[in-house]
Amino acid sequence: MTEKSTTARALAVPSSRISRFSRLSAMTAGVAGNMAVNGLAQLAQGQRPAMRDLLITPQNITRITEKLAQMRGAAMKIGQLVSMDTGEFLPPEMAQIMARLRDNAHTMPPAQLRRVLDTQWPKNWLGQFAKFDVRPIAAASIGQVHRARLKDGTDLAIKVQYPGVAGSIDSDVANVGALLRMSGLVPKGFELAPYLEEARKQLHQETDYAREGQYLARFGTLLAGAPAFTVPAFIPEWSTPEILAMSYEEGAPIEEAFTQVPEERHRIADALIGLTLRELFDEGLMQSDPNFANYRYDPKTGQIILLDFGATCALNPTVVAQYRALLAAGLQGDQAALERIAQEIGFIAPDTASRHRAAIMQMMQMAFAALQNDGPFDFTDKTLPRAMQAAGMALAEDGFIPPPLPIDVLLLQRKFGGMFLLASQLGAELDLSQYFKRYVTAP
Numbered sequence: 480m481t482e483k484s485t486t487a488r489a490l491a492v493p494s495s496r497i498s499r500f501s502r503l504s505a506m507t508a509g510v511a512g513n514m515a516v517n518g519l520a521q522l523a524q525g526q527r528p529a530m531r532d533l534l535i536t537p538q539n540i541t542r543i544t545e546k547l548a549q550m551r552g553a554a555m556k557i558g559q560l561v562s563m564d565t566g567e568f569l570p571p572e573m574a575q576i577m578a579r580l581r582d583n584a585h586t587m588p589p590a591q592l593r594r595v596l597d598t599q600w601p602k603n604w605l606g607q608f609a610k611f612d613v614r615p616i617a618a619a620s621i622g623q624v625h626r627a628r629l630k631d632g633t634d635l636a637i638k639v640q641y642p643g644v645a646g647s648i649d650s651d652v653a654n655v656g657a658l659l660r661m662s663g664l665v666p667k668g669f670e671l672a673p674y675l676e677e678a679r680k681q682l683h684q685e686t687d688y689a690r691e692g693q694y695l696a697r698f699g700t701l702l703a704g705a706p707a708f709t710v711p712a713f714i715p716e717w718s719t720p721e722i723l724a725m726s727y728e729e730g731a732p733i734e735e736a737f738t739q740v741p742e743e744r745h746r747i748a749d750a751l752i753g754l755t756l757r758e759l760f761d762e763g764l765m766q767s768d769p770n771f772a773n774y775r776y777d778p779k780t781g782q783i784i785l786l787d788f789g790a791t792c793a794l795n796p797t798v799v800a801q802y803r804a805l806l807a808a809g810l811q812g813d814q815a816a817l818e819r820i821a822q823e824i825g826f827i828a829p830d831t832a833s834r835h836r837a838a839i840m841q842m843m844q845m846a847f848a849a850l851q852n853d854g855p856f857d858f859t860d861k862t863l864p865r866a867m868q869a870a871g872m873a874l875a876e877d878g879f880i881p882p883p884l885p886i887d888v889l890l891l892q893r894k895f896g897g898m899f900l901l902a903s904q905l906g907a908e909l910d911l912s913q914y915f916k917r918y919v920t921a922p
Contacts, residue, residue, distance in 0.1 A: 595640075599721055624638045645687075686789075689719070691787075692723055714726065728777075751783065752914070773786045802824075810847060855910050858908070
């Protein structure tokens with residue numbers, strides 16, 4: 480193995496349940512200590528401290544993000560899922576805490592990495608490699624990726640799962656759920672349990688690298704005739720349930736495409752949005768994680784390299800039909816049908832207060848009105864996102880508690896939001912009518 484100098488971010492992953500639980504407990508105790516100190520300071524100044532204000536301090540935010548980033552696994556991922564899935568209605572402080580985790584994953588030290596590989600691969604496996612770089616080229620909450628080259632010249636990307644992550648999911652989810660409830664950041668009446676349970680199920684799926692390998696191969700077949708995309712080839716002989724081997728595809732971060740000429744940026748955004756709608760309406764199969772790190776760009780060929788199929792899910796056909804009907808009703812201006820389908824999907828509940836129901840329908844109508852404007856849709860125009868955000872905040876301040884949504888709906892909303900943000904960063908202006916004509920049918 481080729482060992483390069485590692486940074487201070489190379490920290491061993493705590494792999495035992497006791498170790499992980501003790502770290503969460505220590506984090507909670509540290510946060511409580513900070514709250515006590517700050518509370519006493521405010522009392523000494525004649526102020527009456529608020530529990531929520533004591534919790535949301537720079538010191539506590541730093542402590543929470545740093546500890547969860549060190550632990551990785553479900554302890555880190557669960558906060559991302561909760562904040563991304565319900566961010567329109569949860570306090571912005573929670574999103575602030577969890578957003579920091581997306582770019583703050585530590586990596587395994589070389590010695591721990593070697594131990595993991597030794598348990599997963601045959602004895603003397605290193606003899607078959609011409610090179611194996613211990614410095615990861617990518618790191619996230621569940622695993623990290625290394626570049627390697629076999630002696631036959633094959634360039635590989637090796638995704639290695641952090642030790643103990645899969646076995647700690649259930650306890651991590653329960654512990655982080657308890658922390659969220661204790662924090663006071665979750666609005667009163669918000670049903671956190673369904674989100675925790677769905678996140679637990681999704682995390683178990685994402686740690687099954689054999690499952691991800693199957694979806695990697697499947698998407699490679701689906702997109703074999705799509706020149707806009709490249710999907711790494713699945714290498715089964717070097718893959719296990721905790722190691723995923725694939726061909727290494729040369730490319731740059733998708734952010735490099737942000738500096739291309741407008742025509743190229745529009746083309747990239749058009750390809751990604753077209754793929755999202757194809758996944759939803761044609762295949763019923765979606766890679767549901769829109770993290771920018773899952774997309775790379777080859778400036779030589781213009782191809783988009785698709786990575787990370789751990790969050791791939793087969794969509795419920797009923798949900799697919801509901802979204803098709805929702806799009807049709809919204810574009811046709813059929814308000815009665817739009818409200819009925821919105822309730823079928825779960826955006827509103829039968830007992831949702833009439834003022835909240837009216838506000839939600841107004842938000843939907845606002846979105847569809849923007850889509851119906853003549854000419855290309857300008858993803859850089861902040862008018863709609865800002866209006867939607869303001870409406871969502873007003874709903875939350877008025878006491879609206881969103882009903883629990885089916886996991887397919889949560890994942891779709893996350894994917895749509897990510898694609899909108901990526902298209903905005905690309906400065907895209909696209910004619911979406913071609914997609915409406917292809918996919919919209921009468922409700």
